[in-house]
Amino acid sequence: MVRTALTAMDLERGRRLGAALREARGERSMAQVAAAAGLSTETVRKIETGRIPTPAFFTVAALAGALGISLDVLARACATGDSSADSDRHHALLHAGK
Template identity: 60%
Template sequence: MVRLPLTPAEVERGQRLGALLRRARGERSMLATALDARVSPETLRKIESGRVATPAFPTIAAIADVLGLSLDAVWAEINRPGEDAVPEPAGLGERRRVAS
């Protein structure tokens, strides 16, 4: 399977994700955090360093849960508006008008 190169925006989002997780982890050890999230310490290290810019959703959800981060907070941090933001899926938060 051939992986396409990451775009600069994807690389930047990966770096922001890594920085967020490092800040949230604080003084807690990487090993303890990884084991609690049921991911390998190497995976967590690669995500925090930005080497894995597009980790799997379940991986991020597990790490965020262990660190007490909401997925909304993670999304807001890594996908800041005006920086090639990925649009929110259509229909979320919108009310449909009913024709009368």
């Protein structure tokens, strides 16, 4: 089976996911979050830097759980076409309850 090439939109969505996860991680180390999610630090690093722009659903779910954020919030943070007002709202949602 041949994997289709990622589109520019896929790559941008991956960058947004990485940025949202980095922001939600805050002061916690990458190693702490990786351990809490049951992932390797290298996997978290690759997702946060956009080198894995389309991680598996269960990987994202594990990270969201370790960070205490909902998948809905992550999905909105990764949506294309965000305005700066949406960005501010996503920042507040990512840090709600911390």
